[in-house]
Amino acid sequence: MKFFHHFKLFALLFLLVPAALFSQKTFPVAAPSDAREGCYAFTNASIYIDYKTMREDATLVIRKGKIEACGSGVRVPADAVLVDCTGKTIYPAFIDCYAEGFGLPEMKTAPPAPGDRFNNLPTASRQGAFSWNDALRTDFNAAENYHFDEKNAQNWLKMGFATLQTFRADGISRGTGALVSLSNRPDHESFLAAKSAHFLSFRKGASKQNYPSSLMGCIALIRQTFLDGKWYAVGQTEEKNLSLEAWNTAQSLPQIFEAGDKLDILRAAKIGQEFGVKFLVKTNGDEYQRLAEVKSSGFPLIVGVNFPEGYDVRDPFEAMDISLKDLKHWELAPTNLARLEAAGVPFALTASGLKDKSKFMENLRKAIENGLSEQTALQALTYHPAVFLNVFEKIGSLETGKSANFIITDGNVFQKETRIFQTWSGGQPNVVADEADDFPKNLYGEYLLTLDGDQLFNFSIKNKKNQPEAEILRADSSKTKVNIAVKNGLFTLSFQMDTSRAEQFLLAGEAVGTRISGRGTNPAGRWMDWSATQKSPAEPTKPTKQNPIKSPENGEVFYPFTAFGWKEKPVAATFLIQNATVWTNEKDGILPETDVLIAAGKIEKIGKKLAAPPGATVVNGTGFHLTPGIIDEHSHICITRGGNEGTQESSAEVRIGDVLDSEDVDIYRQLAGGVTSSQIMHGSANPIGGQTQLIKLRWGASPEELKFAGWPGFIKFALGENVKQSNWEIPVRTRYPQTRMGVEQVYTDYFTRAAEYSKLKKSGKNYRKDLELEALSEILESKRFITCHSYVQSEITMLMRVAEQFGFRVNTFTHILEGYKVADKMAKHGVAASTFSDWWAYKFEVAQAIPFNAKIMADQGVLVAINSDDAEMARRLNQEAAKSILYGGMKEEDALKMVTLNPAKILHVEDKVGSLKVGKDADLVLWNANPLSIYASASKTWVDGTLFFDREKDMEIREAVQAERARIIQKMIAAKKGGEGGEKPSRARPKYHCDDVDDEG
Secondary structure, three states, X not given: OHHHHHHHHHHHHHHHOOXXXXXXXXXXXXXXXXXXXXXXXXXXXXXXXXXXXXEEEEEEEEEOOEEEEEEOOOOOOOOOEEEEOOOOEEEEOEEEOOOOOOOOOOOOOOOOOOOHHHOOOOOOOOOOOOOOOOOEOOOOEHHHHOOOOHHHHHHHHHOOEEEEEEOOOOOOEEEEEEEEEOOOOOHHHOEEEEEEEEEEEOOOOOOOOOOOOOHHHHHHHHHHHHHHHHHHXXXXXXXXXXXXXXXXXXXXXXXXXXXXXXXXXXXXXXXXXXXXXXXXXXXXXXHHHHHHHHHHHOOOEEEEOOOOOOEOOOOHHHHOOOXXXXXXXXXXHHHHHHHHHHHOOOEEEEOOOOOOHHXXXXXXXXXXXXXXXXXXXHHHHOHHHHHHOOOOOOOOOOOOOOEOOEEEEOOOOOOOOOOEEEEEEOOEEEEOOOOOOOOOHHHOEEEEEEEOOOEEEEEEEEEEOOEEEEEEEOOOOOEEEEEEEEEOOEEEEEEOOOOOOOOOEEEEEEEEOOEEEEEEEOOOOOEEEEEEEEEEEOOOOOOOOOOOOOOOOOOOOOEOOOOOOEOOOOOOOOEEEEEEEEEOOOOOOEEEEEEEEEEOOEEEEEEOOOOOOOOOEEEEOOOOEEEEOEEEEEEOOOEOOOOOOOOOOEOOOOEHHHOEOOOOOHHHHHHOOOEEEEEEOOOOOOOEEEEOEEEEOOOOOOHHHHEOOOOOOEEEEEOOOOOOOOOOOHHHOOOOOOOHHHHHHHHHHHHHXXXXXXXXXXXXXXXOOOHHHHHHHHHHOOOOEEEEEEOOHHHHHHXXXXXXXXXXXXXXXXXXXXXXXXXHHHHHHOOEEEEXXXXXXXXXXXXXXXXXXXXHHHHOOOOEEEOOOOOXXXXXXXXXXXXXXXXXXXXXXXXXXXXXXXXXHHOOOOOOOOOOOOOOEOOEEXXXXXXXXXXXXXXXXXXXXXXXXXXXXXXXXXXXXXXXXXXXXHHHHHXXXXXXXXXXXXXXXXXXXXXXXXXXX
């Protein structure tokens, strides 16, 4: 006790005296200097040499800021300062490899002004030979901007951290971070690695440049930069680009990618796979919701412990605004680390994301209570961050030759009552908790108490919840309670030996070894000597690798992690639908009282009285109608962070497939309306939009699993008021084009450039791969197809002429409410139409829309589909198709084909879907009435032979959702002692339309 009290003073002097042995030779050393080697021997400790190796009664020797020896039986050097660590535990100090902003100047950003999203900044605002885009800050070097933050460092040291990786969290490419020691040395001596990692994100940060304005734009910019870096490295001489030079240099470092959620991890994995990069991913703590896919990425993770605090659920009406997803994440977030451990996913821990970083250990203990092992927790604080940053030869364990980074505690660091007393960083001591008033653990035990030289008593001091509890045992076996305390190294004892009298013995003294002695007074006030000599120590409290902890009972993970998700993902099975009215969309037409057998995801047989194979589920279709699944040619569901990249006249490089949101409940809702496939489109904010993505509505699947395999690929073009910004506010109408003439010129210009690009590629010469021109050249080569947002006849005609000029054909005009005026020209061109049934009057250019449009175009030989362009309308596309029967007298089969076979043909997948034919995909809908009736509802919906919607099962799921919400709310009320919490419910995901230009993130 006395030593540790004095050691605090020594440590302070150690910090104040310049140490010549640590100074760099290029810097002067001021007098007086300390030439001692700083040799210390920490003896009698329980020492974790690394996260899995612990030695009892061990010794740690450090010299010159390095570990000289560590383990049992270590010889103590003669010149070492001895530190008796009896009852103490020594661990390797912690490492946080995601300490954003530590020691860096605070970023000053003004709040966005109106119109900042489209503020006519096509290129970077800063001058110099840097990247064209302000979100690419690869040249930023944290080390060049670093200055030790002593005040902030103390907060980290108190938590046991001795090393931090600092970086600036700004931009898509954020530049390089620096790995710094928390020893209070000059800045130039603080770096373990001046360039420790390259940081990336899907956020453009403080950049006020208009591009990118969406997540898909951020991804395209990253992909293009990878390509540009490779092109720049092969010796091109066209330009000097300091940002690309920094990018190429940074590729040799660990690449740390910040993910906004679990799907961002999968997006980063896709980029990594494309360019052969293994990212270290900083997660948002929800990766347990897609654990199998996260594991398959092969990426190590940096994971926080910023668990939700809970929601205010006292008002039942306000509680309705809290989604089941949020409620379940509150419950299951603390299980995230245990699930990662069980899955074998390597991770490092970070305090990043915590509003109050002092709660780091408290939250980590919560993760341990929920199944995380203490060994893995220590591994994630020491070994893994060191390995991930390629510095394990320097830090991360207490092996010989490594930096003297360690913490000294009074027990198991993961237990609530344990305190960290010292954190050593690079051989420098930092006293982070005052031990002077703590009762030394080595003094717990059995004693012989001597009063005034001749009165002898048996005396014991026990540890009760880290506080001493003492008593005297008399000869008659009666016990006398002793009040015992320590303050500034001075022990005080008081007790009442005679219970019939109020007077007490008052004693004071100090400890030497395991003997406490001093002076005091008896009840009569006479002074006397006293001593307590330890006969036997108490059983030591040894740190355990994992205390047996009963984990809380929690709910299950759903796929997707939202209401109506599956506990287990459904799989394809064998079904025999019997005696239904079958709408084949083939030459057989409508077949009454017919059976359909589906197996292995395909339609296997169609006929009468088919035999059920073993194991088949038989569905009674009597009175029901069986049709192909509905295909929505134009949809905007399942998009994350923006459906438009409308900041430039062309965004052909962006891909909707990069930003699919597999958690969108509209997938389930549309399955309930019989939809099985949807083309997810870029919006119509610019003439040349982004690449679309055809998906199958496989509810519960990952984003990649939603994609329709073998699909050739489309791109969204647009005409009309949206692209020339007629309906935008004046402050943001800054981008070209702003007239219909300008729109035509955009197409002519870009296709001319694409043709030149194609010629360059075929020439065999070195060229810069341009993602934008790659997509446009695919159109010229009939490898990618245009679906064009359109309304008025003049522009419809214009784009067909432009296409013919460049030798290709437009595939689809979507919306096309004036298609009836030019249907003959469209049929001659060979373009299809995907239209609304009866939308009109919602803006000027649709004023001449008529409900006879679909029928007139079909009569002229145009292939016609009915689309939704709206998440709600998609749930009743069967009824939208039926309107052409009412308005135009269309035949029933032809009407149904407009939402089944015709869109399949338009999307070039009619060989797989759109009709009921043996060998085609088993995408089917069983309706309880004629599918074109307003009274019809989908009873069952299959995709690839998997039953994804069952109306009877749906009622059970609704009850289960309600019960799950109620269970968690009651649990939250109990945990929060009344249900008051400070978290705010997450915003409902937006429902995008063609002209939405906001990134909700």
